[in-house]
Amino acid sequence: MSRDLPALVEGAREGRVRAIARLISLVEDGAPEVPALMAELASTSGRSHTIGITGSPGVGKSTITSSLITALRSRGERIGVLAVDPSSPFSGGALLGDRIRMQQHATDEGVFIRSMASRGHLGGLAATTPQVLRVLDAAGCDAVLIETVGVGQSEVEVAAAADTTLVLVAPGMGDSIQAAKAGILEIGDIFVVNKADRDGADATVRELRNMIALGDAPDRGWKPPVIRTVASTGEGVDTLLAAIDDHQAWLVASGELASRRVRRARDEVEALAVAILRRRLEAGAGSERLTAAAEDVVTGRVDPHTAAARLVSEA
Amino acid sequence: MSRDLPALVEGAREGRVRAIARLISLVEDGAPEVPALMAELASTSGRSHTIGITGSPGVGKSTITSSLITALRSRGERIGVLAVDPSSPFSGGALLGDRIRMQQHATDEGVFIRSMASRGHLGGLAATTPQVLRVLDAAGCDAVLIETVGVGQSEVEVAAAADTTLVLVAPGMGDSIQAAKAGILEIGDIFVVNKADRDGADATVRELRNMIALGDAPDRGWKPPVIRTVASTGEGVDTLLAAIDDHQAWLVASGELASRRVRRARDEVEALAVAILRRRLEAGAGSERLTAAAEDVVTGRVDPHTAAARLVSEA
Numbered sequence: 115m116s117r118d119l120p121a122l123v124e125g126a127r128e129g130r131v132r133a134i135a136r137l138i139s140l141v142e143d144g145a146p147e148v149p150a151l152m153a154e155l156a157s158t159s160g161r162s163h164t165i166g167i168t169g170s171p172g173v174g175k176s177t178i179t180s181s182l183i184t185a186l187r188s189r190g191e192r193i194g195v196l197a198v199d200p201s202s203p204f205s206g207g208a209l210l211g212d213r214i215r216m217q218q219h220a221t222d223e224g225v226f227i228r229s230m231a232s233r234g235h236l237g238g239l240a241a242t243t244p245q246v247l248r249v250l251d252a253a254g255c256d257a258v259l260i261e262t263v264g265v266g267q268s269e270v271e272v273a274a275a276a277d278t279t280l281v282l283v284a285p286g287m288g289d290s291i292q293a294a295k296a297g298i299l300e301i302g303d304i305f306v307v308n309k310a311d312r313d314g315a316d317a318t319v320r321e322l323r324n325m326i327a328l329g330d331a332p333d334r335g336w337k338p339p340v341i342r343t344v345a346s347t348g349e350g351v352d353t354l355l356a357a358i359d360d361h362q363a364w365l366v367a368s369g370e371l372a373s374r375r376v377r378r379a380r381d382e383v384e385a386l387a388v389a390i391l392r393r394r395l396e397a398g399a400g401s402e403r404l405t406a407a408a409e410d411v412v413t414g415r416v417d418p419h420t421a422a423a424r425l426v427s428e429a
Numbered sequence: 430m431s432r433d434l435p436a437l438v439e440g441a442r443e444g445r446v447r448a449i450a451r452l453i454s455l456v457e458d459g460a461p462e463v464p465a466l467m468a469e470l471a472s473t474s475g476r477s478h479t480i481g482i483t484g485s486p487g488v489g490k491s492t493i494t495s496s497l498i499t500a501l502r503s504r505g506e507r508i509g510v511l512a513v514d515p516s517s518p519f520s521g522g523a524l525l526g527d528r529i530r531m532q533q534h535a536t537d538e539g540v541f542i543r544s545m546a547s548r549g550h551l552g553g554l555a556a557t558t559p560q561v562l563r564v565l566d567a568a569g570c571d572a573v574l575i576e577t578v579g580v581g582q583s584e585v586e587v588a589a590a591a592d593t594t595l596v597l598v599a600p601g602m603g604d605s606i607q608a609a610k611a612g613i614l615e616i617g618d619i620f621v622v623n624k625a626d627r628d629g630a631d632a633t634v635r636e637l638r639n640m641i642a643l644g645d646a647p648d649r650g651w652k653p654p655v656i657r658t659v660a661s662t663g664e665g666v667d668t669l670l671a672a673i674d675d676h677q678a679w680l681v682a683s684g685e686l687a688s689r690r691v692r693r694a695r696d697e698v699e700a701l702a703v704a705i706l707r708r709r710l711e712a713g714a715g716s717e718r719l720t721a722a723a724e725d726v727v728t729g730r731v732d733p734h735t736a737a738a739r740l741v742s743e744a
Contacts, residue, residue, distance in 0.1 A: 153731075153734075384707065416468075
């Protein structure tokens, strides 16, 4: 398989879908070729703009994603889509209406769609997502949309992998409060009140603006706008795309893009370092050393901190 | 503070409550003296029997815990109680009736009660709990009861710290199914159907026995019994205590106690090793190396795996 690597990379660079899919599978499986693959891709990284899309189930994430795909495609951009959400239509577990909306993109050669499982990878999503992004970047994607369900830890990790994070909220139902509780307000670069034709949209917009003004969102020199959309009709999608462009321009001009990417690479390398340490301690000679250390701790010959510090230094 | 350490250890060995509490606070705070403390306690570890008590909220964990304290105290044992559950009466956030039941133990010098937060410690509960257990062990506790809420990852980590794990279930309401889903069936050494005077108790007992027979619980030479209790009246508590004694005797006779303790020490040392690596990468020269590596990854001078592997070897 590793003999195919240069051919696969070549194929991905030419935008061939099967080669791209194959490389992402290698990353997802934590295949032994991944380090060589990343080394191969290292020099071509950093061109595509990554856009995270998060929010509770039912808020309209996939409809917004679909609208953004259409809008970006009409500018001639190549698009990657990563769905880190088992209930996303991109992952197959979808309502019929959603699936039909996706069909139009599935046959578009300029759109690469991939659903990702959020578990079991070396270093977790914090390490896997940047690797997959590197593949899509090499494949010439101008933008990569990452759709995550706004529950649990995964959306925070995935937001950490995006240049621009959209937080979606629906009117009423205390959704913005839920978002605040779940800590996703802090990660939003742009807030989207979708289904803005519904009752309570004004109140939700006000609520979000208050939260932002009160500093619930951290001040980094960018004031997150609150955009209204009705994604099912396309209303507000142009405004949203303009806000995304504004944010990207700000990222570049302020130097924030460069520092975000270094911060992300720090997180990625740290997650990989932890995974590598665990792997070294769970197999072979490292595992024998760990068991010997554990036996010494049980019998009191050594304290656990000293044993652990020694294992780290020997790893 | 470190000059006080020998005096505090001496005080804890004499069973003085303030010294014990102070040492546990040091462990919880991740104080710089913890390695020295663990080294000091290393040679005295392993005497007390640890009993994990887990189950969904409302199933009667604290009532069972209270009954067990009474039963164990009547045999003259010294008891430690760790509540890893913010809603536990031992943690203060309790119903009035529960609080009154706890009062009787709060004034008993043979019972040391402590509530633990489940976050923010070096290495998490997987590393903190064994350290706290070592303090209670040195303080002469014959048994330590660890109460955890049966939700999330914490009860699995804490069960990993217990010699004997009780899984509590209430009749009806699909509680045993919930337990199966949450993966807590696998960690039970003894199952307790509490509130066994309620409708549906027979069905729940049957259901659990079937699950155990079907191998939902792993076979390690011990067949987990299913005990009925009505903890509020004390019914079944003697039978439960007998089952706990049986399990302890089996642990010793089968050699499982020794291998569980080595396995636990492995987990503890590994968790500490990961925490030490993270600490080395997040401060001082290690953090500068990590940032430099991240910058090299962003510019493509090195791939993330190579960078991470190098950092682990240099840590």
